[in-house]
Amino acid sequence: MPQTGLMMNRPLLISGILEHGAAQHGDQEIVSRETHGPLHRYTYADAAHRARQLANALAQRGLQAGSAVGSIAWNNHRHLEAYFAVSGSGMVMHTCNPRLHPQQLIYVINHAEDEVVLFDASFAPLVKGIAAHCPKVRAWVCLADATNTPTIDGVSVLNYEDLIAQQSPAFVWPDLDEATGAALCYTSGTTGNPKGVLYSHRAIVLDATTACMPDVLGLSKQETILPVVPMFHVNAWCIPYAALLAGAKLVLPGPKLDGPNLFELMDTEQVTISAGVPTIWIGLIQHVEQNNLRFAHMKRTCVGGSAMPMALIAKFMDNYGVEVRHGWGMTETTAVATMSSLSRADRQKPAAEQHAIVAKQGKAVSGIEIKVVDENGLTLPRDGSSQGELMVRGQWIVERYFKAEETALVNGWFPTGDIATIDAHGTMQIRDRTKDVIKTGGEWISSIDLENAAMGHPAVAMAAVIGVKHPKWDERPLLFIVCKPGESVEKQAILDFLATQVAKWWVPDDVVFLASLPVGGTGKVQKNDLRKDYGGVFS
Ligand code: ADP
Numbered sequence: 001m002p003q004t005g006l007m008m009n010r011p012l013l014i015s016g017i018l019e020h021g022a023a024q025h026g027d028q029e030i031v032s033r034e035t036h037g038p039l040h041r042y043t044y045a046d047a048a049h050r051a052r053q054l055a056n057a058l059a060q061r062g063l064q065a066g067s068a069v070g071s072i073a074w075n076n077h078r079h080l081e082a083y084f085a086v087s088g089s090g091m092v093m094h095t096c097n098p099r100l101h102p103q104q105l106i107y108v109i110n111h112a113e114d115e116v117v118l119f120d121a122s123f124a125p126l127v128k129g130i131a132a133h134c135p136k137v138r139a140w141v142c143l144a145d146a147t148n149t150p151t152i153d154g155v156s157v158l159n160y161e162d163l164i165a166q167q168s169p170a171f172v173w174p175d176l177d178e179a180t181g182a183a184l185c186y187t188s189g190t191t192g193n194p195k196g197v198l199y200s201h202r203a204i205v206l207d208a209t210t211a212c213m214p215d216v217l218g219l220s221k222q223e224t225i226l227p228v229v230p231m232f233h234v235n236a237w238c239i240p241y242a243a244l245l246a247g248a249k250l251v252l253p254g255p256k257l258d259g260p261n262l263f264e265l266m267d268t269e270q271v272t273i274s275a276g277v278p279t280i281w282i283g284l285i286q287h288v289e290q291n292n293l294r295f296a297h298m299k300r301t302c303v304g305g306s307a308m309p310m311a312l313i314a315k316f317m318d319n320y321g322v323e324v325r326h327g328w329g330m331t332e333t334t335a336v337a338t339m340s341s342l343s344r345a346d347r348q349k350p351a352a353e354q355h356a357i358v359a360k361q362g363k364a365v366s367g368i369e370i371k372v373v374d375e376n377g378l379t380l381p382r383d384g385s386s387q388g389e390l391m392v393r394g395q396w397i398v399e400r401y402f403k404a405e406e407t408a409l410v411n412g413w414f415p416t417g418d419i420a421t422i423d424a425h426g427t428m429q430i431r432d433r434t435k436d437v438i439k440t441g442g443e444w445i446s447s448i449d450l451e452n453a454a455m456g457h458p459a460v461a462m463a464a465v466i467g468v469k470h471p472k473w474d475e476r477p478l479l480f481i482v483c484k485p486g487e488s489v490e491k492q493a494i495l496d497f498l499a500t501q502v503a504k505w506w507v508p509d510d511v512v513f514l515a516s517l518p519v520g521g522t523g524k525v526q527k528n529d530l531r532k533d534y535g536g537v538f539s
Helices: 014-024 044-060 078-090 102-111 121-133 160-165 201-211 234-246 259-268 278-290 310-322 351-359 448-453 491-499 527-534
Strands: 029-032 040-043 068-072 091-095 114-119 139-142 155-157 181-186 196-200 223-227 249-252 273-277 300-304 323-329 336-340 368-373 388-394 414-422 428-433 438-440 444-447 460-470 474-483 510-513
Touching: 014 044, 014 078, 014 139, 014 234, 029 044, 029 078, 029 155, 040 044, 044 078, 044 160, 068 078, 068 102, 068 121, 078 091, 078 114, 078 181, 078 234, 102 114, 102 181, 102 196, 114 121, 139 160, 155 160, 181 201, 181 234, 196 201, 201 234, 201 336, 223 234, 223 259, 234 323, 249 444, 259 278, 259 527, 278 300, 278 310, 278 460, 310 351, 310 448, 310 460, 323 351, 336 351, 336 368, 336 527, 368 414, 428 448, 438 460, 444 448, 448 460, 448 474, 448 491, 460 510, 460 527, 474 491, 474 527, 491 510
Parallel strands: 029 249, 068 091, 068 114, 091 181, 114 139, 139 155, 223 249, 223 273, 273 300, 300 323, 474 510
Antiparallel strands: 029 040, 181 196, 323 336, 368 388, 388 414, 414 428, 438 444, 438 474, 460 474
């Protein structure tokens, strides 16, 4: 009979992360770019002080354990304080994606039953449009001081600074069960209404701890991390928690996520690690190339959310000496689930091989297991070529959606809707999303692989591929290209180039040149919008 271990059973709590950060790394810096005014600078100890004040303010307004607090906000210091105050109090921090359609935003705020919504001044017009439709929201709080808080017709707006001003900086965080819901994030809802994922304290603490590991984000008190990934996109991949655990300097970029502003912040704040989706790195590298700049401090960039094109990996690593780490995760996985980073042996390989390794989505981090299955649910071999649906399970994977009656699992595993291969070493590669893969003549074409190939053309800044109905082949690929500023290329030249990169039958039937691609709030290309506008029928 197994014996019970005789150790303390202290719960894993988000308040514990905050108090660890304040007590052990209290003078570490948090730098935040705000919607108004100059850069804001303070320390972990200051943030904890104000988070406790916010916890008192929320309690005074009658919010209780289990209450939900929404946010429509950029990455900034007040949003960070709310992350800890709300969850630490046993309430649910519901981060909203401001780019959701207003109807969906209303849906998620009502579904989550938010009682207070924190918002950035720049989202005042959005609040004006939705407030009347959110009857449970008792207070709309602008993340600003009185001067920078706008008045909104028909909405009574509080300002954050007045809300916390008179509050005590002492607060006794409740000793919660670690399974308590701490944060809520909704999937983007490309089909049907968005679905909520309610993260527990345990899931977040474990994922944030893993994120610090050397081969994941590699955080420590010697590093400065800038999460470009928004705090409404899967908990900013748990970086706001991980930074405090590790004692790393934290730089929050606020609303300005374009190349020039990001580069300036990285340079002046001596950022060593950053994280975000590929579209962000495309904007950044264009700025760096056009202005002949160098990264003085950046050691690595951690990319995920969609596939990082190989050409971009090569640029960062070879031209700028910035290591690329490529991870995979989804709203349902709290943050990172797999990560691709180079081993010592990998670093001895030729550059092109290193890029190819990083272009895959990597190995499951500890705490996570992955497998691929065929349409009958049978596990496929780990041979790097058998592709099927990626299944995941682990300590920070969703079990069921918020308010759902039924489990989301199939035999204990979460079906991701991604198609992947896993090789004998455990390295996973996403081939496509089930809904994006192009089915042609009974075979599959990976839209990711085609986009990757197109991005290898020197004139191409961004590429996207969708499947378009075809009378004979079922579907055929249609390629969208955005050229780099000042560059152009003929349609035939792109097709000829692709013919040298992929199988003949993969070469798209047509190319559409656009000035930009539709990109959502999390920085991903919205293929549904492309399908709506261009998904007719090839003849
Ligand atoms: P959304 O549906 O808004 O994209 P998520 O952020 O949850 O919501 O997206 C998760 C999906 O993003 C994954 O299922 C996968 O298809 C895709 N994804 C995430 N990381 C990668 C990656 N590194 N490479 C390719 N696809 C990725």
